[in-house]
Amino acid sequence: MKVTLEVKPRQKPYLPIEAEGIVPRTFFEGTDSLTVFRGNKELPLEEIFNVAIEGEAESVDEVEIIILGDSSRIKRVGEYMDGGRIHITGDIGMHCGNFMSAGEIVIDGNADAWLGREMRGGRIRCHGSAGDYCAAGYRGEKRGMRGGTVEVFGDAGDFTAETLAGGSVIIHGNAGDLSGVDMKEGELTIMGDTSRACANMSGGMAYVHGTVNDMIPTFRKIGQEKVNGEPYTRFSGDIANRGKGTLFIRNYKYLD
Amino acid sequence: MKINDVVCPFCGCLCDDLEITVEHNRIVAVDNGCTLANAKFMSKEQLASPIRRTGEGWENISYDEAIQYTVDMLLDADRPLLYGWSGTHGEAQCIGVHVSELVGGIIDSTTSVCHGPSILAIQEVGHPGCTLGRVKNRADVVIYWGCNPLEAHPRHMSRYTTYADGYFLQNAFRERKVIVVDVRETETARVADEFIRIKEGGDYAVLSALRAIVRGKGDVVPESVAGVSRSQLERIVTLCKDAKFGAIFFGLGLTMTRGKYKNVRNAIELVDELSRHTKFTITPMRGHWNVYGSNEVFTWMTGYPYAIDFCRGIAFYNPGETSAIDLLARKECDACLIIGSDPGAHFPRGCVEHLAEIPTVVIDPVPTMTTALADVQIPVAVSGIDADGTAYRMDGVPIRVRKVIEPTLPNDREVLKSIHAKMKEAKGQ
Ligand code: SF4
Numbered sequence: 001m002k003v004t005l006e007v008k009p010r011q012k013p014y015l016p017i018e019a020e021g022i023v024p025r026t027f028f029e030g031t032d033s034l035t036v037f038r039g040n041k042e043l044p045l046e047e048i049f050n051v052a053i054e055g056e057a058e059s060v061d062e063v064e065i066i067i068l069g070d071s072s073r074i075k076r077v078g079e080y081m082d083g084g085r086i087h088i089t090g091d092i093g094m095h096c097g098n099f100m101s102a103g104e105i106v107i108d109g110n111a112d113a114w115l116g117r118e119m120r121g122g123r124i125r126c127h128g129s130a131g132d133y134c135a136a137g138y139r140g141e142k143r144g145m146r147g148g149t150v151e152v153f154g155d156a157g158d159f160t161a162e163t164l165a166g167g168s169v170i171i172h173g174n175a176g177d178l179s180g181v182d183m184k185e186g187e188l189t190i191m192g193d194t195s196r197a198c199a200n201m202s203g204g205m206a207y208v209h210g211t212v213n214d215m216i217p218t219f220r221k222i223g224q225e226k227v228n229g230e231p232y233t234r235f236s237g238d239i240a241n242r243g244k245g246t247l248f249i250r251n252y253k254y255l256d
Numbered sequence: 257m258k259i260n261d262v263v264c265p266f267c268g269c270l271c272d273d274l275e276i277t278v279e280h281n282r283i284v285a286v287d288n289g290c291t292l293a294n295a296k297f298m299s300k301e302q303l304a305s306p307i308r309r310t311g312e313g314w315e316n317i318s319y320d321e322a323i324q325y326t327v328d329m330l331l332d333a334d335r336p337l338l339y340g341w342s343g344t345h346g347e348a349q350c351i352g353v354h355v356s357e358l359v360g361g362i363i364d365s366t367t368s369v370c371h372g373p374s375i376l377a378i379q380e381v382g383h384p385g386c387t388l389g390r391v392k393n394r395a396d397v398v399i400y401w402g403c404n405p406l407e408a409h410p411r412h413m414s415r416y417t418t419y420a421d422g423y424f425l426q427n428a429f430r431e432r433k434v435i436v437v438d439v440r441e442t443e444t445a446r447v448a449d450e451f452i453r454i455k456e457g458g459d460y461a462v463l464s465a466l467r468a469i470v471r472g473k474g475d476v477v478p479e480s481v482a483g484v485s486r487s488q489l490e491r492i493v494t495l496c497k498d499a500k501f502g503a504i505f506f507g508l509g510l511t512m513t514r515g516k517y518k519n520v521r522n523a524i525e526l527v528d529e530l531s532r533h534t535k536f537t538i539t540p541m542r543g544h545w546n547v548y549g550s551n552e553v554f555t556w557m558t559g560y561p562y563a564i565d566f567c568r569g570i571a572f573y574n575p576g577e578t579s580a581i582d583l584l585a586r587k588e589c590d591a592c593l594i595i596g597s598d599p600g601a602h603f604p605r606g607c608v609e610h611l612a613e614i615p616t617v618v619i620d621p622v623p624t625m626t627t628a629l630a631d632v633q634i635p636v637a638v639s640g641i642d643a644d645g646t647a648y649r650m651d652g653v654p655i656r657v658r659k660v661i662e663p664t665l666p667n668d669r670e671v672l673k674s675i676h677a678k679m680k681e682a683k684g685q
Contacts (some may be wrong), residue, residue: 040568240473241525
């Protein structure tokens with residue numbers, strides 16, 4: 001089954017649309033009255049999108065949703081997704097793929113903040129850049145993302161993989177400040193630069209293939225090790241937090 | 257007529273020992289207060305009636321018209337923002353929550369631009385706090401981190417710390433050690449026993465280093481951390497560990513600099529670590545007199561302390577998304593009611609521009625910078641001067657602010673009540 005949702009122009013284009021109903025399961029189970037919210041107004045899906053559904057599906061995994069047009073202010077697409085595929089051809093708003101447990105989301109453009117928040121499983125690939133709190137947790141929550149994979153081909157914002165507690169996060173560009181802060185488990189890979197990586201981590205593993213600026217001063221230097229034949233410094237910490245995490249860093253600078 | 261024990265409705269200290277002299281329903285003298293208090297009590301330029309913007313300027317309108325305008329504006333909007341609240345009393349904040357819920361809007365207080373990060377940190381790791389009275393009577397080490405009480409909370413040091421007598425201290429002034437941590441040498445730093453000067457953006461690193469040293473793992477810490485030598489950090493840790501009772505106060509230098517709430521979290525975790533050796537507490541230096549009250553009221557009514565989104569009928573909370581600055585900067589709201597705050601004076605430019613574009617109503621006694629962005633302003637009595645109500649001090653102690661002169665205008669509570677009643681009527685409830 002192929003579901004094509006084309007975003008219509010809106011009178012107030014900046015007001016966010018909350019569309020947690022846009023997940024493969026909704027279309028697999030059939031929808032006559034799917035609604036989305038523009039602020040406090042509940043609207044039929046058709047008022048925001050041109051909707052076209054082709055074909056049938058035997059299981060949720062056979063459902064593919066394609067989102068066309070300016071979806072940069074559409075929030076919560078793919079929330080609690082448990083199978084199937086969502087392909088976003090432009091940018092996507094906040095909270096895309098919150099809590100998803102299976103399936104795949106592909107974003108051709110950029111993703112706004114909280115991409116894959118508290119994700120449990122499945123896969124997100126973002127070909128542009130991601131905002132702050134990519135693959136992170138929620139306010140006050142001790143554990144964030146617990147499983148699955150988030151891969152960002154551009155840059156990611158601040159607090160990437162905050163409170164990471166499982167799964168893997170790969171940022172091909174640079175990550176912002178405090179990436180991997182408070183992480184507990186799982187694996188974070190940053191191909192470019194970041195700053196203050198993995199502050200207060202208690203466990204898990206991180207690789208930074210570029211430079212960590214303002215390196216947190218409470219990681220214990222274990223020594224030089226080779227990663228793919230290149231020399232890296234291995235750290236363990238965060239000692240301030242009785243942490244047992246491991247960091248492999250190509251270059252680092254302290255704020256001294 | 258002299259009135260004793262008046263509460264000052266200006267900063268989070270909520271000093272309750274002012275003496276006000278009133279003649280012919282006018283305040284003529286203020287004693288015991290600081291200069292900020294004097295300015296607040298003696299200001300005179302209240303608006304006399306609600307005003308509405310016309311093509312060329314402003315026209316006076318009646319309270320009924322102004323309230324009707326506000327109700328229509330809120331009901332027409334898809335995502336209205338109700339912002340401010342720290343300059344009004346708790347009873348009015350309560351009605352504000354009811355109005356927000358009824359209209360399906362977002363309610364946020366000035367917390368989101370001052371100590372919001374402190375609350376986010378507290379939600380992660382808790383709050384080892386205490387009352388100011390306890391600090392006054394017991395603390396022999398006081399740390400001011402990223403705040404300048406001598407200028408922002410002028411009587412904090414004389415009422416609660418450095419210059420105050422302490423019941424359990426023989427000679428409080430001599431026995432109390434004051435440590436100031438800041439990026440520049442402030443007035444407060446000059447009276448401190450120990451001043452730690454940190455490079456900008458280095459608070460987090462210094463806090464981490466202190467935690468490691470307290471744990472006896474100082475060997476991992478480099479010689480210098482963000483401009484502070486390891487030997488000074490070690491000296492501070494010894495001072496703290498030797499304290500009988502330590503109190504940390506922190507301000508926007510910690511909450512609004514790089515890392516924001518993670519800085520505060522690190523500070524709380526330092527307190528946690530120190531409390532394995534002695535007694536330590538931590539308190540945010542709340543700015544507006546009743547900003548803490550907004551958090552208390554919102555929390556017991558909605559479950560969340562600020563930035564609460566009622567658009568979907570239930571409370572949703574996510575500062576960064578549902579906080580005023582972010583909503584305005586991203587143009588995600590389409591009407592705004594402002595009460596007890598002056599965002600026109602201190603919000604970033606993009607936010608102010610959006611406020612000017614959307615319909616905005618201000619409830620405030622005096623013309624402010626925000627008036628310039630508004631379509632309607634409704635003047636009200638001033639809480640603590642000609643209106644009474646409940647406020648929360650920076651340590652969470654509720655204090656009733658009094659009315660010292662008779663009002664000539666309705667107060668926030670009354671105006672909001674009429675808005676709420678009219679709105680219910682319009683919704684057929
Ligand atoms: S310190 Fe604050 S509460 Fe006390 S008198 Fe001055 S302004 Fe008022």
